[in-house]
Amino acid sequence: MAFTITSSSSSTAISGYCRSTCPSEPKGPQFSSVRLVDRPAAAVSISSDRSRRSAVRPLNAEPKRNDSIVPLASAAVAPELGEKVVEAEDYEALANELVNASPLEIMDKALEKFGGDIAIAFSGAEDVALIEYAKLTGRPFRVFSLDTGRLNPETYRFFDQVEKHYGIHIEYMFPDSVEVQALVRNKGLFSFYEDGHRECCRVRKVRPLRRALKGLRAWITGQRKDQSPGTRSEIPVVQVDPVFEGLDGGAGSLIKWNPMANVEGGDVWNFLRAMNVPVNSLHSQGYVSIGCEPCTRPVLPGQHEREGRWWWEDAKAKECGLHKGNLKNESANGNGAAHANGTTAAADIFESQNLVALSRAGIENLSRLENRKEPWIVVLYAPWCQFCQAMEESYVQLADKLAGSGVKVGKFRADGDQKEFAKQELQLGSFPTILFFPKHSSRPIKYPSEKRDVDSLLAFVNALR
Incomplete structure (x- = not known):
């Protein structure tokens, strides 16, 4: 885990932590929208003795999959920060x-509130500005990054430069090798050029990110409104994450900080030059927004920076899934309300060969049966619902785990014309609603929890099957 530490006694380098002391009272002119915050140096004593490792909460808090041959993210040693009690707050x-606050002030507030339960998401582009802001606060901080296995060589070298410059260890998250192997064997190395980037990004980026965030209560991103007018024009500086879940599980368990939401790209670069920090060498070759090598190319003069990402796709949908909540055609709530324009044109979800899509007639027949050949678990969903999207991975995993077990896994799209029927006949309250149809009972049992990870869903099924 990456921490910046200031010590009252020395600035001795400690592996995994900042190797240089931060100024006790940073003062100076403003760079762009940056205003340095006066803060006395914190005296922190750190021990890396192995006996303290048992108290460390790893970034990846999800249990290791039995079928995975890839080790989980490195578990670096964190200082004993104690339990941070986070009071309920109107974010x-x-x-x-904070709308007019500088990125430094926002970063300081985020680190103050969440301590060791928050981490910076570093993508290898201008996100180095986030690390610089974190260092300037004088507070401990953590950094993680998603290594998809398909980044540019220049990006990997940049990661190494950043670690050495700041004296930190970036916590890398990797995709599951079994999932990558299945994708490549079934569809080839470049299937995303033909059927869109969503599936590849889900395997290589979204699922590793989901594992990372389950070990946190908050995360920090480098999103800016001017990065993608089609998807990021309305992002706030802090929000309850609309898609992912945090350490405590359930909707609202993760807070998302966007300190640079209101900063323009030119100002970010003025700041990076002023602070003389490392930058990815690809920027000097015309790359602005940098992702995986096959999906990123330089932009021409006058082109918007996101035009270099997934250039073969619709400009209004250029998100890989890490910030899926930004997409305009997705609902801002999970209460079953339709889109503001009344449409339900979002792409369908919960796609798996082990999952049955039920029609209206199909679920009516299922609900009337008193003696079923096998029990069923069915999700009532709307594909535009962000909470349904958030549980897509875990529900598909559930279907895969229950394949051949004698329990059928199904889905029923219950929005639009089917909503009133689902409310009256299927106990629909909000999306998603999960029902278990026992083998010898006509009335389905409603899943009562907001924890929708695969282990919780599996425990629910096993208790009733």
Whole structure:
């Protein structure tokens, strides 16, 4: 885990932590929208003795999959920060309060509130600005990154430069090798050029990110409004994450900080030059927004920076899934409300060969049977619902785990014309609603929890099957 540490006694290098002390009272002119915050140096004593490792919460808090041959993310040693009690807060009000704050002030507030339960998501582009802001606060901080296995060589060298410059260890998250192997064997190395990048990004980026965030209560991103007018024009500086779940599980368990939401790209680069920090050498070759090598190319003069990402696709959908909540055609709530324009044109979800899509007639027949040949678990969903999207991975995993077990896994799209029927006949309250149809009972049992990870769903099934 990456931490910046200031010590009152020395600035001795400690592996995994900042090797240089931060100024006790950083003062100076403003760079772009940056205003340095006065802060006395914190005296922190760190021990890397192995006996303390048992108290460390790893970034990846999800249990290791039995079928995975890839080790989980490196578990670096973290200082004993103690349990941080986070009081309930109105984050919409906090976002309004911080709307005119500098990135440094927002970063300081985020690290103050969440301590060791927050981490910076570093993508190998301008996100180095986030690390610089974190260092300037004088507070400990953590950094993680998603290594998809398909990054540019220049990006890997940049990672190494950043670690050495700041004296940190970046916590890398990797995709599951079994899932990557299945994707490549079935569809080839470049299937995304033909059927879109969503599936590849889900395997290589979204699922590793989901594992990482389950070990956190908050995360920090480098999103800016001017990066993608089609998907990021309305992002706040802080929000309850609309897609992912955090350490405590359930909707609202993860907070997302976007300190640079209101900063323009030119100002970010003025700051990076002023602070003389490492930058990815690809930027000097015309790359602005940098992702995986096959899906990123330089942009021409006058082109927007996101035009170099997934250039063969619709410009209004250029998100890999890490910030899926930004997409305009997705609902901002999970209460079963339709889109503002009344459409339900979002792409379908919960796609798996082990999962049965039920029609209206199919679920009516299933609900009327009193003696079924096998029990069923069925999700009532709307594909535009962000909470349904958030549980897509875990529900597909559930279907795969239950394949051949005698339990059928199904889905029923219950929005639009089917919503009233689902409310009256299927106990639909909000999306998603999960029902278990026992083998010898006509009435389905409603899943009562907001924890929708695969282990919780599997425990629910096993208790009733």
